[in-house]
Amino acid sequence: MNTPKENTYTCLIVEDEPISQEILEVYIQDCPQLLLKGVCNDAIEANTILLNQKIDLLFLDINMPKLNGIEWLKSLDEVPEVIFTTAYPEYAVEGFDLNALDYLLKPFSFNRFLKAVNKFTGLQKNLAISDLSSDLTITVKSNKKTYLMKTSELNFIESDGDYLKLYRDEDCIVIHETLKAFQSKLPQNNFLRVHRSFIINLKKIDYLEGNQVCIANQMIPVAVSYREGLKELL
Structure with a gap:
């Protein structure tokens, strides 16, 4: 089977009705952004594929033999994005409780199918933009050098009087700048001020212990006023 191209997303049909399988296959063929990796008759078969392949999107029926689609979804440690396909509207609330992207009630048209797929691809584009904005390149000056x-x-970043210490894995660069000014240069979704003297990279946290966080084997204090904000982001 073909490998996915850039801006193409892998998908899997999990559906026990042959007619519904065929309709979904035809619809997916008309969506160049989707690459079908398989058609499964039940959740057990789908589970095997998920263990061996990266799947971005599931088209998942609910009322299936052996294992209900919702119950199977609850058992997964890592869940792809899901669009439910079912003839039973009573499952809708429970499906959305599992953060499903959409809920297609059989029989559904290609236009309704495309609306659900566009919701998925729009989400992926937003995530890609977020990833790009979270890794900016900045210029800093230290000891007559520009980095x-x-x-x-x-x-993490530590304030020391009129200077800042910028800690990386391989070194610590000292610059002349205020913590507030430097914080304005950082992507807000990744960096958080946790103390009047410290800003941390949330993605670098190893663990929390009491009123401290550990990053790269260094313990950083978290002030009382910042603790709730930190907990909400973790």
Whole structure:
């Protein structure tokens, strides 16, 4: 089977009705952004594929033999995006409780199918934009040198009087700047001020212990006023 191209997403049909399988296959063939990786008659078969392949999107029936689609979804550790396909409207609430992208009630038209797929591809584009904006390249000056630094390389920033210490895995760069001014250069979704003297990279946290966080084997204090904000983001 073909390998996915850039901006193409892998999908899997999990459906026990042959007619519904055929309709979904035809619809998917008319969506160049989707690459069908398989058609499964039940959740057990689908489970095997998920263990061996990366699947971005599931078209999942609910009322199936052996294992209900919703119950199977609850058993997964890592869940792809899901569009439910079913003839039973009473499952809709439970389906959306599982953060399903959409709920297609059989029989559904190609236009309704395409609306659900567009919801998925729109979400993927937003996530890609978010990833790009979370890894900016900034310029910092230290000891007559100018550094081009990716923000993702930073573990944490410590204020020391009129200077800042920028901690990375391989070094610590000292610059003359205020913590507030430097924070304005950082992507807000990845960096958080946790103390009047510290900003941390949320993606670098190893663990929390009491009123401290550990990053790269260094313990950083978390002030009382910042603890709730930190917990909400983790």
